[in-house]
Amino acid sequence: MSTSVTCIAPVNIAIIKYWGKRDDDLILPINDSISVTLSTDNLRTKTKITAGPEIAKNVLRLNGVEESFENPRIQRCLQEVRRRAKAAGKCPNPEMLEWNILVESENNFPTAAGLASSAAGYACFVYTLATLYGIESEELSGIARMGSGSACRSLYSGYVQWARGERTDGSDSLAIQLAPASAWPEMHVLVLVVSDRKKATASTQGMATSVKTSELLKHRVSVCVPERVKLVQGDFDTFGRIAMKDSNQFHAICLDTFPPCFYMNDVSRTIIRLVDQINNLAGENAPIKVAYSFDAGPNACLFLLEKDVAEVSAIVRRVFPFNESTAEEYYKGIPNDEPAMQAVPASVLESFAVEEPNLLRYIIHTKVGEGPKRVD
Amino acid sequence: MSTSVTCIAPVNIAIIKYWGKRDDDLILPINDSISVTLSTDNLRTKTKITAGPEIAKNVLRLNGVEESFENPRIQRCLQEVRRRAKAAGKCPNPEMLEWNILVESENNFPTAAGLASSAAGYACFVYTLATLYGIESEELSGIARMGSGSACRSLYSGYVQWARGERTDGSDSLAIQLAPASAWPEMHVLVLVVSDRKKATASTQGMATSVKTSELLKHRVSVCVPERVKLVQGDFDTFGRIAMKDSNQFHAICLDTFPPCFYMNDVSRTIIRLVDQINNLAGENAPIKVAYSFDAGPNACLFLLEKDVAEVSAIVRRVFPFNESTAEEYYKGIPNDEPAMQAVPASVLESFAVEEPNLLRYIIHTKVGEGPKRVD
Numbered sequence: 001m002s003t004s005v006t007c008i009a010p011v012n013i014a015i016i017k018y019w020g021k022r023d024d025d026l027i028l029p030i031n032d033s034i035s036v037t038l039s040t041d042n043l044r045t046k047t048k049i050t051a052g053p054e055i056a057k058n059v060l061r062l063n064g065v066e067e068s069f070e071n072p073r074i075q076r077c078l079q080e081v082r083r084r085a086k087a088a089g090k091c092p093n094p095e096m097l098e099w100n101i102l103v104e105s106e107n108n109f110p111t112a113a114g115l116a117s118s119a120a121g122y123a124c125f126v127y128t129l130a131t132l133y134g135i136e137s138e139e140l141s142g143i144a145r146m147g148s149g150s151a152c153r154s155l156y157s158g159y160v161q162w163a164r165g166e167r168t169d170g171s172d173s174l175a176i177q178l179a180p181a182s183a184w185p186e187m188h189v190l191v192l193v194v195s196d197r198k199k200a201t202a203s204t205q206g207m208a209t210s211v212k213t214s215e216l217l218k219h220r221v222s223v224c225v226p227e228r229v230k231l232v233q234g235d236f237d238t239f240g241r242i243a244m245k246d247s248n249q250f251h252a253i254c255l256d257t258f259p260p261c262f263y264m265n266d267v268s269r270t271i272i273r274l275v276d277q278i279n280n281l282a283g284e285n286a287p288i289k290v291a292y293s294f295d296a297g298p299n300a301c302l303f304l305l306e307k308d309v310a311e312v313s314a315i316v317r318r319v320f321p322f323n324e325s326t327a328e329e330y331y332k333g334i335p336n337d338e339p340a341m342q343a344v345p346a347s348v349l350e351s352f353a354v355e356e357p358n359l360l361r362y363i364i365h366t367k368v369g370e371g372p373k374r375v376d
Numbered sequence: 377m378s379t380s381v382t383c384i385a386p387v388n389i390a391i392i393k394y395w396g397k398r399d400d401d402l403i404l405p406i407n408d409s410i411s412v413t414l415s416t417d418n419l420r421t422k423t424k425i426t427a428g429p430e431i432a433k434n435v436l437r438l439n440g441v442e443e444s445f446e447n448p449r450i451q452r453c454l455q456e457v458r459r460r461a462k463a464a465g466k467c468p469n470p471e472m473l474e475w476n477i478l479v480e481s482e483n484n485f486p487t488a489a490g491l492a493s494s495a496a497g498y499a500c501f502v503y504t505l506a507t508l509y510g511i512e513s514e515e516l517s518g519i520a521r522m523g524s525g526s527a528c529r530s531l532y533s534g535y536v537q538w539a540r541g542e543r544t545d546g547s548d549s550l551a552i553q554l555a556p557a558s559a560w561p562e563m564h565v566l567v568l569v570v571s572d573r574k575k576a577t578a579s580t581q582g583m584a585t586s587v588k589t590s591e592l593l594k595h596r597v598s599v600c601v602p603e604r605v606k607l608v609q610g611d612f613d614t615f616g617r618i619a620m621k622d623s624n625q626f627h628a629i630c631l632d633t634f635p636p637c638f639y640m641n642d643v644s645r646t647i648i649r650l651v652d653q654i655n656n657l658a659g660e661n662a663p664i665k666v667a668y669s670f671d672a673g674p675n676a677c678l679f680l681l682e683k684d685v686a687e688v689s690a691i692v693r694r695v696f697p698f699n700e701s702t703a704e705e706y707y708k709g710i711p712n713d714e715p716a717m718q719a720v721p722a723s724v725l726e727s728f729a730v731e732e733p734n735l736l737r738y739i740i741h742t743k744v745g746e747g748p749k750r751v752d
Binding site for chain 1: 592617624625632635649
């Protein structure tokens, strides 16, 4: 009698950062943001939703652990998808819209690693629910946005812009695709997951405090971001430099907040210096080879072109040795091209100082990827 | 035949930070700054200058090590003091102005600790030279400024403002005393010297890169600083909150610089969180008890009133235990009031988590103090 649908949705990494809401309930941002959707081959949320008349109450299970369904953000997404499904009249079995649901969601990466799991999670929840109710082709980003702001960007593949919008009801604060993943097939991504024992400020709370207290945030929003949004669609050098500057500016705003919130740690800063050193290998004014971006956590997302993956990976491996993991645990995702890595000249490698072991938990090699899809 | 003079000069800590020059040669700043002069009882440079016809060449010895006298900043200060001495005609022995000099300078704190040693050093050099040549009563801050910008503030006691000035020749970019040390006798200072193995960007280079690349710096200079300069002379709560916000904003600008420069480390951030926790002991909206300020390095300067010294010291001691130093090496400066520290309730202390040992190298307890003086 019950029906179920299973879908997956990707993680996205903002290169122009979202930080600050103009409406806390509707989750409307104070500035546009631009993100890159990462491949679901390596990082994804998978969500199965079962609807049935025999299900006694709504249940939410995240990575096997039952969580409260009373979360207002979950409630709002559920109500909004149902409202649209009723209006569209495409539900294969309209009775289903009254049944309770069982939501089982799991990530193929540790939630605690701070890898934007709420964006993938809400995108997957909304997309799976819409698929179950027969409206997966509707514009869903405005609904996912009400679950977690950045989730709206995980509904599209490739390069995605989330518009600030002007309306107070949020109806124009939606995500659009700027370019598909296939537009730039050479783009690769290395996610460096940093060991960290400190619990950071939750980003919802952090951005609320920034909006209240940071004087520099006003200037960022009115002057810096609009300019960057216009410039970012250029070559890799332009893209990478803007990504780095915007990541730095976002963390600068966090520091200008009172009391300040910190997301990067000393290892994050070592990664920033390392990227700078790699980019200076060919001279100070040469086009860059690799760019970093840090979300509200210590992990780095490195963007680079396929031709530079072997060299950069070999350097990262040298600088951040491990001895608590096996190589398979340490390097995840797209397999290393070992012969190409071996070919990196020793003179290049040896110009980089080796840090103490185990500063990174692991490295995920991935690419730009597709949006959500049904997998059952 | 030779003549010598020995003077001391204090360290100062900016609470509204100087960051960025409008003229690199004359060292003219892009914004006003305000500082607190620390007591020479605990932190000072002592400089002896000997002039004599038998001295074959100019010699500069810092902490016993000979340094180049060709440094253009040293040369400029020397020439400018001599020019003024000639113009004033007060030199007891005008021949002396043609003799070579031997400069012997030493700090009573480690230079490497990043405690604004160049400010105290140039202030002491200029003051000692002026004393030797009989012009110590002249306005010397414009000369010290040409050695090291912040040195101009070390020529005055208490609370000092260095004006940006408007003129291109720098003649109005001088320091003035806002209030003597005696105006606020309850003000105490704890300097937390943080262990750090990374060499930071030199501040001269860092601020030049900030001026070139930080978009947020323009807003800081034109909007934030002028407002803070007006507000800072209030009660301790106002003073302390502005000091903390301006320190944070300065480090935010460093992070918004490309490539970013980092001066605080994870221990600095732990201190910031600790201060926030201490200030919340009496409730989130209670007046603050302690404020931090970080210069271009990881060390914290904590400002607090005498009545709170025992409690704050006891908490800092608990959070940052040591086992590589003796208590005498670890707590320097004004002696601890042990009975008052013992009286801090265990329930207060136990609300603070203990960090791993030796994150701090030592703690210096001092007060606001006097300007340079002759000591021989």
